[in-house]
Amino acid sequence: MYRLYHNPRCSKSRTALRLLEDTGTPFTVVRYLDDPPSESVLRGLLARLDVPAAEVLRHNEPAFRALGLDQLAAIDTDTAIRALLEEPSLLQRPILETDDRAVIGRPPEQIRTLLSCPTS
Numbered sequence: 001m002y003r004l005y006h007n008p009r010c011s012k013s014r015t016a017l018r019l020l021e022d023t024g025t026p027f028t029v030v031r032y033l034d035d036p037p038s039e040s041v042l043r044g045l046l047a048r049l050d051v052p053a054a055e056v057l058r059h060n061e062p063a064f065r066a067l068g069l070d071q072l073a074a075i076d077t078d079t080a081i082r083a084l085l086e087e088p089s090l091l092q093r094p095i096l097e098t099d100d101r102a103v104i105g106r107p108p109e110q111i112r113t114l115l116s117c118p119t120s
Contacts, residue, residue: 002027002114005045005095015108016094025115027096036088042081045095048102053080055104056092063087 004020006029007013020027030037037045046056054075057064064070067083067090075083083090094105096114105111 001098003030003097004028005030005032005091005093005097007031007033007093010093012106012108013094016096016105016111019108019111020096020115023115032088032091032093036085039081039085042084043077045097045102046077046080048097048100049095049104050101051104053077056080056095057083057090058092061087061090063090 002020002025004013004017004027006017008031017029046053049056052075057069057075057080059070063086064083067087069075069079069083072079092104092106094108094111096103096105096111098114101114103110103114
């Protein structure tokens with residue numbers, strides 16, 4: 001099953017949602033701002049993304065600077081998770097996840113790379 005980490009206020013997230021709907025792909029929507037993911041969910045998501053931890057954070061958000069993340073030379077997984085637990089709006093969006101892989105949908109067409117792979 002696919003899970004879309006979605007923010008309805010984000011145009012890229014809305015585009016990814018339409019893409020999934022248009023392909024008829026079964027998925028669930030995770031409105032992570034309304035129901036923030038737990039630490040264990042975030043750890044699993046970051047592991048499935050297979051990107052450096054800093055890439056899952058939105059660097060242009062005011063919270064990024066407010067948390068002092070802009071002052072760090074590097075952002076490791078633990079730092080990223082602490083930041084996301086404190087401020088879920090820092091999570092990149094959209095993200096499409098399966099049980100074994102995930103992709104950041106920026107651009108939204110990145111979503112297609114996961115759709116073309118078999119899921120578990």
